[in-house]
Amino acid sequence: MTTISTPLPTTRQRIRTTLSRLWRPYRSVPLLGWLLAALVSVGLEQLVGLPLARTLGMSKIPALFGADVALSKPALIPGVVLFLSLIYILPIGIVARFTAPFTNKVAAKLVSYPLIITAVIHLLLIYAVLAIWCDISDYRVLVARLAMIAIILTLSLNVVNGYMGEFSCSHPGFMALGAYVASVFTLVLFVSENQFGEALLPPGLGPFIFPLTLILGGVVAAVGALLVAIPSFRTRGDYLAIISLAFMFIVKSMFENLEIVGGARGISNQPNYASLPVVFVWTVLAIWIINNFVRSTMGKALNAVRDGELAANAMTVDTRKTKMAAFLFAAFWAGVAGGLFAHVLRYINPDSFGIRKLAEVLAMVYFGGLNSVTGSIVGAVGLTLISEALRPLEIYKWIIIPMMLILIMIFRPTGLIAFTEFNVERLFHPKDKASEGAEDATA
């Protein structure tokens, strides 16, 4: 008698099939559905979070998804897990799944409107989720703003290191230029009683002039970039890395020795203009403009320059202009990020823009993924959250984060989400079968 034996599934395969079975209904959840679910979840936290946390033995709502509590008081880990499940995982899972037919219908309707309306609705929802989540504590507001600034910075560095394929180290320098220029302007114009004397303009105007000071900071950073670009773009290879590294140190020691801006002590007491909505708007603007750029033929010319400069030239691409424009553009956004950074922390000194900052930004770019807007967002938010969450570990944090980077480099050498296009339009599309069919029919 013969028997046909099928190999028993290994534990790993079994876990995989179970997971994919659990995940299947969520594949048809559109972005709108996830946002709605997140809104319910943060609302729930707002309403019952504190009593629940107290019942579970915590003194307050765990700030960053419980990592801080779990690491400093391991006895509370079961409580943290229960809290996370009850407040985040279960509500999001249930709401996202069971509202999917409804959210798909709404998404399908929204897609027929102009893109701008759909985008604004989604952005308002994202902002609502963020604002309610941040309402729990000031610490969350700070982390959220730092994460968003990190997004701007990472994206702008990705334009140079990812899309253009050069290795630039001067981003902290550009950031410092933006931070100091914006700080000096807001302090001189709107704040009395500091090293710059009396305010020149009524402080009430400040928040309205603030965007201009940020742009000015960005422009000054771009001028700095010009100084790096002129000598280093004559050749390819390591020259830009070396010159840009030198530039970073020059900027740092320049501010260390400029007594007018506080020297090594730095500048403090910047007005609190970079509130959550302001940083949010600037981040959205940066993502939108940078994504526009890298998806245009002008932006894709950067890829052509990276992967074959001779061929790019022979195909009418003005490679010198393209590289220059992209580099100055990246520096501009680094400058804007610096200006926001200065007004979030409300204290800067030259040390904030040194080699540590460089390592941080480079890590975000390579962790998230080269040549990818989505990757940069994931890398910036991910590393900011991880580095904040691991704070209780103190010095060990600096062992764990580099270890993670090494693992990423081993298993995904170009980063988590590399070489993808960030298609905003497709992001908003409904995800159920019916609308997919309709999409194919129209295409």
Add this chain to the structure above:
Amino acid sequence: MPLLEVRNMTHYFGGLRAVNNYNLAVEPGQVRGLIGPNGAGKTTIFNLITGVYHPTEGKIFLEGENITKLETNQIADRGLGRTFQNLRLWRYLSVLDHVKMARYSKLTYGLTGAFFGTPKRVREEKATDALAMELLELVGIPHLADQIVTNLPYGAQRRVELARALATEPKVLFLDEPTAGMNPEELIQMMDIVRRVHREIGMAIFLIEHRMKVVMELCEMIQTLNFGEVIAEGTPEEIRNDPQVIEAYLGKEVVI
């Protein structure tokens, strides 16, 4: 006045004279060939005319304009499109993006359009999409438009290069060994495509080739190069029977 004219071009790499007193006159719509043994300086001549190198001596004119000192991208924009002997495609770009990239200098939306996605940019990108698709159809690979080039078979990559060169709207199309590394079947397809392109667009073509079959069938005029010097110029028939050409290719007949 010829469309493209090269006068007394000489080029040195250090002390090595790679090209010596080279002259060329390409008439509109003409198909010309450049043949010669390995290392004769054929690709160097292409690189000199398209501005990759600047000649040590001599002048190059396109439609009467002196283009000797211009940069590669400016020369390409004025109407010298080219392909490369060893494919020079861009690793992470799609086939469609390759063809669109060659429209770079014809796009007028500028950085403002690139940053803010103005209606002008949307319009121009859409028009460029359509034009690129037309060219892909002409070379017979419209179905591959969304593929990343590195995934394509060799013959298809060659066609991408050709479509990309065509997108620059060349007045003279430079083909550097368009059939290198192809099997006989791909070779015949490629020759058909070159003929079709020439018939439909009607630009002049200047090609380097190793395979006699290709040059003899396609070209009206052929130059033979050896050690950087033109040793023979004429119709395929004349070249075939030229003793100097036979010597350069096959060696001298030895009388025992």
